[in-house]
Amino acid sequence: MNEKEQIERLKTENKILQDKLDRLAKGKKRKKRLFGWLFKKASTPIIGSKLKRSISNAINEYKEYKTVSVDTVSDVSSNVVWRLTRIGLFAFFFAILPSTIMLIQTWLVVNQNALVQNQNTLVESQRKSSLVFVMDNVLSDLTSEIRSNPSRNISKPLEARVISLAMAMQPYEYEDVFDGKKKKGSPERGQLLFNLLMGDLGDRSTIDILNAADFTYSDLKKMLLGNGVNLKYARLNYSDFSQVYMPQANLQSAELKYADLEGVNLSESNLKRTSFVGANLENAELLSSDLTNANLRGANMRGADLSEAILWNVKLEDTDIRDVVLDNAIVHREDWLSYVSDSLDLKGSSTVVDKYRLKKEGKQQFVLVRRE
Structure with missing residues (x-):
């Protein structure tokens, strides 16, 4: 190259x-x-055409005259204030937009929850209606079988239907018809239990049903059950037996934990080994009742009448015995008064000690009598 x-x-x-x-x-x-x-x-x-133009005028004026007039500075300042105010309003609207959307969503959710609640109420009402219809059929069959059986016992299949019906009658919150207060219970279970007790079932069927069925939360408030009802081994926790008349009842080994028995009449009743843990027995009538080995821990016995009742080996921890009546009540230990006042320190025990003394009536039997 x-x-x-x-x-x-x-x-x-x-x-x-x-x-x-x-x-x-x-x-x-x-x-x-x-x-x-x-x-x-x-x-x-963002800046705005007016503010941009005023700034441009100020710059050009400074380039040409090496100074800026008062009018130009005022024009720039007023446009800056106007623009900042406008941006602030936009920012305010953008800031409240999410909150507004959230409030609308909350309102929609609340309305939806209300609709769901109403739907659940309708479903629950239909369920209760169907259960009442089933109960009517079961009680009708029960009456027919009792009439045809001298022992007044019913067949095993019918017993199973009664037990299943009691299990299906779940408790719920409703308004008490007597005082208008809200409470949790099952009036349907109370009605079923009342009909069973009033039907005078035979001993075998009664024991079978009460051993297997769930009657917790039953509402029998102010019902007249009469003398000698048999509720042995029944599960009646959280039930309402307030102001119920049922003297000479058999509640041996029954469960009545946290039940409401205010003003109940259980005079001369068999309450051996019955559990009243946390129950309300205020102003209850328990005259001459046998509470041998009963559990009254945490129960409210205020104002209850236990005259001539058998309190042999009763569990009384945290029991409220204020204003309780213990005339001629029978206990199993000579130091019973010091036991409830010093060892257990029960509410109202000091008044009991001041009001009563122990009188020995057997080898291990002591009676509470009023001090003279």
């Missing part, structure tokens, strides 16, 4: 490089114009 050809080749390469540099420069200019255009378009809504 001679010198002339080499020079030509270098010129060609130089021209190619120059074209590349020109293209790069043009690309930078296009990008600069594009970013400038974008900035101009984006800044105009």
